[in-house]
Amino acid sequence: QKEVEQNSGPLSVPEGAIASLNCTYSDRVSQSFFWYRQYSGKSPELIMSIYSNGDKEDGRFTAQLNKASQYVSLLIRDSQPSDSATYLCAVSDNAGNMLTFGGGTRLMVKP
Amino acid sequence: DAGVTQSPTHLIKTRGQQVTLRCSPKSGHDTVSWYQQALGQGPQFIFQYYEEEERQRGNFPDRFSGHQFPNYSSELNVNALLLGDSALYLCASCISNNEKLFFGSGTQLSVL
Numbered sequence: 643q644k645e646v647e648q649n650s651g652p653l654s655v656p657e658g659a660i661a662s663l664n665c666t667y668s669d670r671v672s673q674s675f676f677w678y679r680q681y682s683g684k685s686p687e688l689i690m691s692i693y694s695n696g697d698k699e700d701g702r703f704t705a706q707l708n709k710a711s712q713y714v715s716l717l718i719r720d721s722q723p724s725d726s727a728t729y730l731c732a733v734s735d736n737a738g739n740m741l742t743f744g745g746g747t748r749l750m751v752k753p
Numbered sequence: 754d755a756g757v758t759q760s761p762t763h764l765i766k767t768r769g770q771q772v773t774l775r776c777s778p779k780s781g782h783d784t785v786s787w788y789q790q791a792l793g794q795g796p797q798f799i800f801q802y803y804e805e806e807e808r809q810r811g812n813f814p815d816r817f818s819g820h821q822f823p824n825y826s827s828e829l830n831v832n833a834l835l836l837g838d839s840a841l842y843l844c845a846s847c848i849s850n851n852e853k854l855f856f857g858s859g860t861q862l863s864v865l
Contacts, residue, residue, distance in 0.1 A: 646795075674852050685843055685856040686796065730795050734852050740786070740809050741854065743795030 644669040648731055648744035656752055661718040663747050665731030668712070675707055676741065677716045678730040686730055690716060721751045755780060757846050757857035765863045766834050774829040774860045778846030784808075785827040786854065787819060788843040796843055802827050803849055831862075839864045 645668040655661045663677075674693055678686035692698045692705040692714065704717040714733075718725055728746040758777045766772050778785050784803045788796035798811035802821035821827045825846075831838055841861050845854040 648795075650793075676852070685858050687856070688853055691853060732795075736852075740798050740801060740811070741796075741852070742798070743788075745793075745795045 644672075644733070644735075644742045646731055646733055646742050646744035648729075648747045650745055651748040652750050653747055654750045654752060655721050657721060657723060659721050659751075661721045661725065661749055661751070663716040663718075663729050663731075663749065665714045665716075665744055666712055667714070667731075667733045667742075669733070669735060669742075670709075670712065671735045672709075672712075672733040673736040674734040675705070675714045676732040676734075677703075677705060678732060678743075680728045680730055680746065682727075718749075721749075723751050723753050725749060726751045757782075757844055757855050759842075759844050759857035759860050761860060762858065763861045763863075765865060767865050768834055768836060770834050770864075771830065771832045772834060772862060774831075774842050774844075774862075775826070776829070776844030776846075776857060777826045778844075779855050782846035782848055782855070783825050784847050784849045785821060785825065786845045786847075787827070787829045788845065788856075789813075790841040790843055790859075792840070799829070834864045836864050838862065 677690040680686045690705040702719045706715045730746045731744040732741040786801040787799040790796040800810040841859045844857045
């Protein structure tokens with residue numbers, strides 16, 4: 643059974659700091675990796691995707707992937723109170739579009 | 754351009770009843786997936802529809818069934834509701850073989 647693990651948090655960081663969110667996955671055939679942001683009472687919103695080892699940057703967000711360690715992370719630079727949300731890690735094995743989600747990490751950015 | 758739309762937004766049912774949830778995919782998308790999200794947990798994959806057929810299914814009992822129509826919209830049916838079926842039901846759409854899912858705002862189902 644595929645598993646995606648995340649620390650549930652809450653992770654609390656001060657405004658302007660770097661928030662580091664981590665995720666591990668169990669299935670070595672996983673090929674695609676995603677980070678979704680979910681505000682309380684809202685639906686998940688895709689913020690980053692990464693497919694190969696290394697770093698991928700998009701604005702204040704950087705996704706990092708290490709397939710050998712089965713580890714994916716999300717860094718949020720210059721964290722803002724509006725970044726306060728639950729961040730969901732999701733993986734896919736490319737055998738269609740089924741995503742396996744972790745339980746999410748709740749991030750709190752304090753002014 | 755409308756995104757993924759779901760109806761109803763909230764629903765209250767009693768144990769043993771049946772429920773139908775509806776989803777219209779984002780314009781241009783032909784694949785619809787359904788997820789169940791219990792409070793405080795990540796979404797769990799129920800099934801996916803493409804070309805009006807169930808293409809993949811997660812670990813959910815046969816009480817959960819679905820349908821996709823020629824216009825790509827979809828329904829999720831749940832029979833013999835249990836208290837544990839209370840959750841947020843999310844519909845997500847995408848273009849076939851593209852894994853970037855776009856989620857609707859969900860249907861909050863409460864089973865009493």
